[in-house]
Amino acid sequence: xxxxxxxxxxxxxxxxAMVPGQASxxxxxxxxxxxxxxxxxxxxxxxxxxxxxxAAPLKPGEVYKSSLPGHGKVNxxxxxxxxxxxxxxxxxVPSPDSTVSVIDGVKVTVQDAEGNTCSDDNTNFxxxxxxHPVAAWGMREISPNRPLCRKPGAYYVSVExxxxxxxxxxxxxxxxxxxxxxxxxxxxxxxxxxxxVWNSATPQPLQGDARHREGGAGFTGATPLGQGVWRDDIRxxxxxxxxxxxxxxxxxxxxxxxxxxxxxATGYTADALDLTLYNPARGDVADVGVGYTGGQRSGSxxxxxxxxxxxxxxxxxxxxxxxxxxxxxxxxxxxEGVADTFGDGPFKMTLRVTVSGEPRGGPEYAGESVxxxxxxxxxxxxxAAVEGVAASGDTAMRALAVGGIGTGSALLVGLGVWSLLARxxxxx
Numbered sequence: 141x142x143x144x145x146x147x148x149x150x151x152x153x154x155x156x157a158m159v160p161g162q163a164s165x166x167x168x169x170x171x172x173x174x175x176x177x178x179x180x181x182x183x184x185x186x187x188x189x190x191x192x193x194x195a196a197p198l199k200p201g202e203v204y205k206s207s208l209p210g211h212g213k214v215n216x217x218x219x220x221x222x223x224x225x226x227x228x229x230x231x232x233v234p235s236p237d238s239t240v241s242v243i244d245g246v247k248v249t250v251q252d253a254e255g256n257t258c259s260d261d262n263t264n265f266x267x268x269x270x271x272h273p274v275a276a277w278g279m280r281e282i283s284p285n286r287p288l289c290r291k292p293g294a295y296y297v298s299v300e301x302x303x304x305x306x307x308x309x310x311x312x313x314x315x316x317x318x319x320x321x322x323x324x325x326x327x328x329x330x331x332x333x334x335x336x337v338w339n340s341a342t343p344q345p346l347q348g349d350a351r352h353r354e355g356g357a358g359f360t361g362a363t364p365l366g367q368g369v370w371r372d373d374i375r376x377x378x379x380x381x382x383x384x385x386x387x388x389x390x391x392x393x394x395x396x397x398x399x400x401x402x403x404x405a406t407g408y409t410a411d412a413l414d415l416t417l418y419n420p421a422r423g424d425v426a427d428v429g430v431g432y433t434g435g436q437r438s439g440s441x442x443x444x445x446x447x448x449x450x451x452x453x454x455x456x457x458x459x460x461x462x463x464x465x466x467x468x469x470x471x472x473x474x475x476e477g478v479a480d481t482f483g484d485g486p487f488k489m490t491l492r493v494t495v496s497g498e499p500r501g502g503p504e505y506a507g508e509s510v511x512x513x514x515x516x517x518x519x520x521x522x523x524a525a526v527e528g529v530a531a532s533g534d535t536a537m538r539a540l541a542v543g544g545i546g547t548g549s550a551l552l553v554g555l556g557v558w559s560l561l562a563r564x565x566x567x568x
Contacts, residue, residue, distance in 0.1 A: 176379060177233040177273045178358035179205055179317055186318070188214025192296045198228065200510040203360070204318040208232060208246070210311030213300040218250075218280070218320060222292040224507075225323040226280045229422030230299050231359065233315040234271040236377055236476070240310075242267055244303040250278035250289075251296050258289035262302050263424055268411040268475035269308065272379045273358075277423035282325060284332050285453060317359070321421050321514055323464065324507035326449070334454035338391075338445040345395035345440065346492040353528050355380025355472065359422060362469055366525030367495045373486035374413075377476035383467040383530075384493060385521040386447050389500030392417075392468060392493075395440040398430055399488030407481035408433050413489065414473045417441055420466030420514055426458050434482055449503045464515040465502055 180203040188206050189195045195217040198204060208214055220226050232246035245264030251257050263276045278297055280289050289295070299316065303309060350371035356362045362381035374380055386392050396415045411429030419425050430439035445451055445459050452463040472489060479485070502516065509515050524530055 176236055176271070176377070177231070177315070177317070178356065178361050179203075179315070180319075180358070180360040183317065186216065188216060188299065188316075191215065192217070192298075195296055198297065198318060198320045200226065200320045200322045202320070204316075206316040206318060208299055208301065208314045208316050210301070210313060211304050213298045216297045216299075216318065218295040218297060220280055220292060220295055220322075222290060223282060223325045225282055225325075226295070226320065227277060227323070227421040227423065228279070228297050228318065228320040229275055229277040229418075230297075231273050231275040231317040231422070232299075233273045233317070235312060235314075236271060238271045238310050238312055238314075239308050240265045240269055240271050241303050241308045242269055244301060244309045245274055246276050246314075247300050247302050248276040248278040249298045250280055251298070252280075252289050252291065253294050253296075256288045258286075258295065261424065264302055266411050266414060266429060268409065268414065268429070268477055270377065270414075270473065270475035270477060272377070272414075272473040273471070274416075275359075275418060275422050275424065277421060279421075279423075281452070283452070319359075319422060322510045323515060324505045324509060327504040327506040332450075332453060334450055334452075334456075334459060335445065335448060340443045340445075342440065342443055343393040343494060343496070345393075345438075346494045350490050353382075355382055357381065359418075359469060361530075362467070364467075364521070364524040364528055364530055365470070365491070365493055366522070367493055370491045370493065372472075372489050372491070374472060374474045374489045375485045375487070376474050376479035379471060379473040380489075382470040382472075382491070383525075384470060384495065385517040385525050386465060386468050386495055387499035387517040388448065388465045388502040389446050390465075390495050390497045391446040392444055392495055393441065394470060394494070395438060395492040396428070396430060396472065397436065397438045397490040397492070398432060398474075399490070400436045401434040401482040401487070403483045404434070405482050406434050409475055409477050409481060412475045412478050413437070413439070414475070415439065415441065416471045416473075417444075418469040418471065419461050420464055420468065422469065423461050425461040425468070432478060432482070446497055465517050466515050467517075467521065 183203045183205040186204045192215045195215040197217045230248050243264050247262035249260040259279045261276045263274045348369045350369040353370045362383040365382045365384050398413045409432045412432030413430040416427040417425040426441050428439040430437050454460045
């Protein structure tokens with residue numbers, strides 16, 4: 141049984157004291173423990189089951205918060221029809237005090253009621269061995285190329301650690317954020333093979349003066365970015381989230397620069413800056429690790445194809461993941477090991493984002509996705525990418541965060557107003 145969690149926002153006039161998607165982060169910071177991830181405000185608390193027979197259902201369109209023990213699997217259930225594609229993404233959030241091995245991470249497997257494996261995916265922490273939020277996804281596809289997993293009924297999502305007993309991995313539990321989505325079938329039968337020709341040349345990084353754009357602390361609170369050169373400050377151990385709208389037929393390329401250290405120290409940190417691209421279903425697309433010696437360094441995501449429905453038929457995971465339009469997430473993490481040699485920072489990070497090609501018409505879907513509009517780019521999304529304010533969020537609430545007012549300060553002010561009003565009502 142799912143229980144709704146999340147803190148209520150205190151509203152001062154037209155300005156709210158809690159930014160959407162950052163309730164959990166504010167709570168952790170108030171208790172004195174910095175949170176590495178901002179869970180979606182209003183997420184549903186759900187308990188993962190050891191047996192699939194006890195698995196709680198995940199409803200498409202909802203966001204859930206759960207936990208993953210140090211050993212063993214936890215299971216959840218999806219109740220699906222016989223026509224829609226379904227995707228589920230699991231973001232694992234180790235504590236900043238955790239220790240992790242190079243290959244440790246999170247693994248997600250989807251099976252049908254008969255035990256057939258529909259998909260499996262895993263993501264690890266890499267050579268830096270720096271604990272940070274990582275996501276893996278699973279899917280049930282209705283495809284002529286996939287004879288299994290077509291029946292309606294119960295499907296099971298199992299989540300486990302990749303290497304729970306690896307050298308250097310601590311056995312503590314991790315927090316989880318889960319989100320499920322559905323994609324309707326197309327009204328007409330289209331191509332059943334991936335495009336064979338696309339521009340796979342490494343693009344030149346975008347040039348120009350950088351504009352400051354502060355990253356979010358989670359998928360829900362990801363800061364919109366459009367084409368341009370963007371700069372942000374990042375500290376060791378910190379993970380920043382950005383959302384780039386990419387429409388059908390458009391091609392995305394990203395280069396990340398890490399500025400030189402101000403301390404003048406020398407040394408080397410492997411994969412100091414990790415930049416990962418996730419698609420609108422929060423599925424892992426590609427990543428790049430940038431080693432750091434104290435001087436400026438740069439790295440680019442590998443060439444990616446234009447967004448196209450037929451990409452899903454490719455045997456290459458990077459091509460297959462570029463299967464729908466929508467917000468693609470850039471997630472940047474600076475290894476906590478950077479602080480050991482080069483100090484606590486902050487360090488200057490520049491993202492050079494290029495979205496090339498004119499938007500094209502997408503597939504004719506025979507229905508709506510859940511949540512609605514997740515696999516498309518609206519005019520509001522494009523405007524948000526220019527302004528840096530989420531299209532689905534309240535402008536006044538976002539302005540509070542952008543204006544630099546801390547959530548804790550805003551809550552104190554809000555509680556003061558609430559107390560004053562209560563005293564006035566009592567006097568009356």
